[in-house]
Amino acid sequence: xxxxxxxxxxxxxxxxxxxxxxxASWAATSSLGVKDGYLSPCPxxxxxxxxxxxxxxxxxxxIAYHTDLVTARETLLKVLSVVPRTQVIEKEDxxxxxxxxxxxxxxIDDLEFYFPSDEQVIHLRSAARVGESDLGVNRxxxxxxRLAMRDLNV
Numbered sequence: 571x572x573x574x575x576x577x578x579x580x581x582x583x584x585x586x587x588x589x590x591x592x593x594a595s596w597a598a599t600s601s602l603g604v605k606d607g608y609l610s611p612c613p614x615x616x617x618x619x620x621x622x623x624x625x626x627x628x629x630x631x632x633i634a635y636h637t638d639l640v641t642a643r644e645t646l647l648k649v650l651s652v653v654p655r656t657q658v659i660e661k662e663d664x665x666x667x668x669x670x671x672x673x674x675x676x677x678i679d680d681l682e683f684y685f686p687s688d689e690q691v692i693h694l695r696s697a698a699r700v701g702e703s704d705l706g707v708n709r710x711x712x713x714x715x716r717l718a719m720r721d722l723n724v
Contacts, residue, residue, distance in 0.1 A: 602667060602680055602682060603665065603667070603682070604664070604665055604684050607686060608622050608623060609621075609622050609682050609684055609693055609694075609695040610695065611623060611624065611628075612624060612628040612695075612697060613697075615698075615701070615702045615703070616702060616703040616704070617697060617698035617701055617702065617703055617704035617708065618695070618696065618697035618698065618708060619694070619695070619696055619697075619708050619709045619712060620693075620694065620695040620696075620697075621691075621693045621694045621695070622684075622693050622695075630694055630709060630712055630713075631716075632691040632692055632693045632694060633691060633692040633694065633715070633716050633719055634690060634691050635690050635691070635692065635719070635724045636690065636724070637724050639664075639685050639687070639690075641724065642685065642690075642692065642719075642724050643663075643666070643685060645719060645722050645724045646666060646683060646692065646715075646719065646724075647661070647666065648722075649715055649718045649719060649722070650666070650668050650681075650715070653668075653670065653711070653714075653715065654673075655670055655671040655672070655673065656668050656669070656670040656671075656681070657669055657670075663685075664684060664685040664686070664687065665682070665683065665684050665685070666682070666683040667680065667681065667682050667683075668680075668681040668682075668683075669681070670696075670711065672707075677698060677699065677700060677701070678698075678699050679696055679697060679698050679699065679704070679707070679708055679711070680695075680696070680697050680699065681694075681695070681696045681711070681712075682694070682695040682696070692719075694712050696708035696709070696711060696712050
């Protein structure tokens with residue numbers, strides 16, 4: 571009888587885990603980075619924001635800067651170095667990718683920053699890898715980064 575209960579419990583945990591955190595999440599199948607001058611669009615879930623070609627639910631304004639691109643990029647890297655549980659993964663002349671980990675459950679969010687050469691803005695994208703909603707964490711994190719950049723007079 572105990573073995574039967576353990577089997578049923580295991581099945582229920584597996585099913586509920588797959589409903590909350592689908593194994594084949596959109597992040598595993600989507601590509602990060604800049605394609606034809608654009609960051610990837612957000613999926614239909616509520617755990618992503620992007621500053622390019624987004625609907626009202628997923629839209630966030632880019633970060634405008636009034637310095638040169640190199641200064642803006644270096645300042646952003648400094649800001650990212652003090653964002654809790656965040657690590658820069660990729661740095662290019664016009665693109666930065668970082669990962670931010672949640673404190674308790676250790677979920678990973680992908681943060682992307684694109685510096686188009688023809689505009690004085692930093693396009694933004696932040697998305698959770700799993701789940702349906704992030705309770706606004708990605709948007710709040712990017713807005714805090716925006717405020718830090720403004721406070722540093724970039």
